[in-house]
Amino acid sequence: MKISTKGRYALRLMLDLALNNTGEPVRIKEISARQEISEKYLEQIISTLNKAGYVKSVRGPQGGYRLAKEPEQYTVGMILRLTEGSLAPVACMEDEVNACGRQASCVTLRLWKMLDDAISGVVDKVTLADLVDWQSEMMDNYVI
Amino acid sequence: MKISTKGRYALRLMLDLALNNTGEPVRIKEISARQEISEKYLEQIISTLNKAGYVKSVRGPQGGYRLAKEPEQYTVGMILRLTEGSLAPVACMEDEVNACGRQASCVTLRLWKMLDDAISGVVDKVTLADLVDWQSEMMDNYVI
DNA sequence: CATATATCCTATTAAATCACTAGGCTTTAT
DNA sequence: ATAAAGCCTAGTGATTTAATAGGATATATG
Numbered sequence: 001m002k003i004s005t006k007g008r009y010a011l012r013l014m015l016d017l018a019l020n021n022t023g024e025p026v027r028i029k030e031i032s033a034r035q036e037i038s039e040k041y042l043e044q045i046i047s048t049l050n051k052a053g054y055v056k057s058v059r060g061p062q063g064g065y066r067l068a069k070e071p072e073q074y075t076v077g078m079i080l081r082l083t084e085g086s087l088a089p090v091a092c093m094e095d096e097v098n099a100c101g102r103q104a105s106c107v108t109l110r111l112w113k114m115l116d117d118a119i120s121g122v123v124d125k126v127t128l129a130d131l132v133d134w135q136s137e138m139m140d141n142y143v144i
Numbered sequence: 145m146k147i148s149t150k151g152r153y154a155l156r157l158m159l160d161l162a163l164n165n166t167g168e169p170v171r172i173k174e175i176s177a178r179q180e181i182s183e184k185y186l187e188q189i190i191s192t193l194n195k196a197g198y199v200k201s202v203r204g205p206q207g208g209y210r211l212a213k214e215p216e217q218y219t220v221g222m223i224l225r226l227t228e229g230s231l232a233p234v235a236c237m238e239d240e241v242n243a244c245g246r247q248a249s250c251v252t253l254r255l256w257k258m259l260d261d262a263i264s265g266v267v268d269k270v271t272l273a274d275l276v277d278w279q280s281e282m283m284d285n286y287v288i
Numbered sequence: 289c290a291t292a293t294a295t296c297c298t299a300t301t302a303a304a305t306c307a308c309t310a311g312g313c314t315t316t317a318t
Numbered sequence: 319a320t321a322a323a324g325c326c327t328a329g330t331g332a333t334t335t336a337a338t339a340g341g342a343t344a345t346a347t348g
Contacts, residue, residue: 001231001263002145002233002234003233008252015252025323028324038307043326047324050324058316059314059315060323060324061318062318064324084145091146110278111266114270115266118266119262122259126258135251172294191297194295202294203293203343205291205293205346206294206345
C-alpha cells in the first residue's frame with residue numbers, strides 16, 4: 001500500500017518544473033542536482049511524462065524540458081496514475097471489466113470502492129499549482 | 145499502491161469467522177473451502193491474528209478458531225495494519241520519528257498526510273460488523 | 289492409553305516487482 | 319565539426335510476494 005519512488009519522483013520532477021516555469025527549458029542535470037535523484041532514473045521517468053504529453057522536450061544544447069500546460073491543469077492523480085499505473089487499492093477495480101468471479105457476492109468490494117473514492121478524492125483535487133502554493137507558504141514561514 | 149493478498153485474505157478470514165460466530169470453533173479447513181484459499185496460507189495468516197489476540201485458537205480434534213471479541217470491536221484498519229504492516233502511502237510517515245532529511249522542506253509531505261487521513265478515515269471507521277451487515281443486505285437482494 | 293484431528297512453527301522457493309545503472313543513438317545550437 | 323543535450327533499450331541486484339512443504343505439538347474421543 002505504498003506510492004513507489006517512481007511516482008514520488010515524478011511528482012517532485014513536475015513540481016521542480018513548475019517552480020522553474022520561466023519559459024526556458026530546464027535540463028535534467030539541474031533537476032537531478034536540486035532533487036538529488038540520479039539523472040539516468042529521471043530520464044526514464046520524464047520519458048513517460050513526455051510521451052503522455054505532460055512535458056515538452058527541446059533537444060540539443062540549451063535544451064531541456066518545460067511543462068506542456070499550466071500547473072493548475074495537472075492534478076496529482078494524473079501524474080501518479082501515469083507513473084504508478086493505477087491507484088486502485090485492489091486489482092479487481094482496475095479495469096472497466098471486472099474479471100473476478102466472486103464479484104457479485106463480494107462484500108469487501110464495497111469497502112474497496114469507499115477506499116478508492118477516498119484516495120481519488122484527494123489526488124484528483126490537489127493540483128501542481130497547489131503544491132507550488134504550499135511551497136511558497138513554507139518559504140514565508142522561514143523568513144520570519 | 146495495493147492492498148496485498150495477505151491483507152485481503154485476512155479480512156475475508158475474519159469476516160468468515162464473524163459470519164460463523166456461533167461459539168463453536170471454526171476449522172481452517174472449513175474457511176479454506178468457503179473462501180477458496182489454501183489451508184497452509186490461511187494457517188500462516190491466522191497465526192498473525194492469533195498472536196495479536198484477534199482470534200482465539202482451540203487445539204486438537206474439534207478445535208479451530210473463534211473471534212476474541214465482538215465484530216463491532218474490529219475495524220478494517222486494525223486487521224489490515226496488522227497483516228500489511230502499515231497503510232501509510234509513503235515510508236516517511238510510518239514511524240513516530242521521521243528520518244527523512246528533506247522533511248522540513250518537503251511540500252509533498254502535506255499531500256501524503258492528506259492521503260493518509262483519507263485512507264484512515266475509511267478503514268478506521270468500517271468495522272467487521274459493518275461487513276457482516278453488508279453481507280446480509282446483499283443476501284436480501286438475492287431473495288426477491 | 290492409542291489415535292486421529294487439529295493447530296503450531298520454521299524453512300524454502302518461484303515469480304514478480306522495484307529501483308536503478310549502463311551504454312549507445314539522435315538531434316541541434318554554436 | 320563538436321559538444322551538449324535528450325532518446326531508447328537492455329540488464330541487474332535486491333527485495334517482496336504469495337505461496338508450499340514438512341514436521342512438531344496438543345488434545346478430544348474410543
